[in-house]
Amino acid sequence: MEIANRSRLGGPVESDIKQVAPLQRTVNTLWAHLLTGADYLALPQRVVLGMDKPMRDIRDDEGNIVDEEEIPLTRFSRDRLLWLSKVGTQIAQYSAADLGNFLRVIEAAVRHIAAQTRTPPHYLLGEMSNIAADALTAAESGLVAKVVDKQIQFGADTREIMRLEALAAGDTARAESLAMGKVLWRDAQFRSEAQYADALTKYKAIGVPDEALWRMIPGVEPEQVEAWIRMRDAQAQASAQAAAAAFAEIGPKPDGGDDDTDEAEDEAA
Known part of the structure; x- marks a missing residue:
């Protein structure tokens, strides 16, 4: 049996994450951009200016130069060694990109997700230090109200599931008792x-x-x-x-x- 979430009289049930799915896809896209930027832009980049491509001579069996070819740049990356033989050649450096912009946008999107789903922000962001008990209770009040609302909606379906389980087990007396019963939920709010x-x-x-x-x-x-x-x-x-x-x-x-x-x-x- 299905436990209907946010059931409506004039339409099908609706998921709680439907309204925040676009925001979650945005967060996933930003994370992909962040990781791509970390591969190419997270560290300072050095570049050689004013130098021709490194070449090497190709010789025949008798030692005569017959042609030339480019030296693969991966060799210099591996050997960590480069000769600058041309006059005026210099080394320049590009600074690393600031990837914090991605993080700030992601954090803002996560806060919007928390607000729309009534989830305390510290559950998703992990920011929790020196929070007073009253402030923590206030931050979780939206989630508590949401859980209480779910308990009201899910109570009848849960009772029906237990009744069907009793019928499947052949215990008709217990099934009749469950049909007139009431689901008791624990306190939705955590208290000491x-x-x-x-x-x-x-x-x-x-x-x-x-x-x-x-x-x-x-x-x-x-x-x-x-x-x-x-x-x-x-x-x-x-x-x-x-x-x-x-x-x-x-x-x-x-x-x-x-x-x-x-x-x-x-x-x-």
Whole structure:
């Protein structure tokens, strides 16, 4: 079964990367230009000015010059040696090209991709240093909202997939239960344990039941919540029994206990 992304009533589904595919192709093209420039322009280039092409004589078996031919320039690149024999010959140098222009355009394109896809820029650019917690939360708010929206859209399809899996396995009872069930998602936003504890404490202060607070803790399964409820009830029962036993020790005695004491005091007198 297909999980439809950004489904529409009047048209087919649409991919999240469709709108940024042209920008990604632009980034790929710029990277290709950058690598090509790195091959030819990243280092200073030296050139010989005012010199004829290097030639060598061709001799016959008797040592007579019969012709001449060019010396391959690759030999000078390999041997790292060149004689400048002509008067006025000089060496010039071309400076290396600034490839940073490509990087700045690529970075701007990546920022546009991050903005259009609601992806935090530091996820793509790796720029993250001395960022406050509130600023980091604000930077990720767009992505969190996008994930929450996806959870709403994907919930019904995910439930249907699980129902079909139960039918394929022959478990009709579980399939019927899943048809009426609800998909539970984890919190889309990452929070530290201290942040969760602070939030749950504030919810507790306004009267939210313990069971509801336990279900809000990330990673806690419903079975674990049920176990905590049984443990809490058992602890409360044990505390009540202990309090009752202590009250029986220090509380008023049953009827008749005082009369026996009075009789014992009279006999002693």
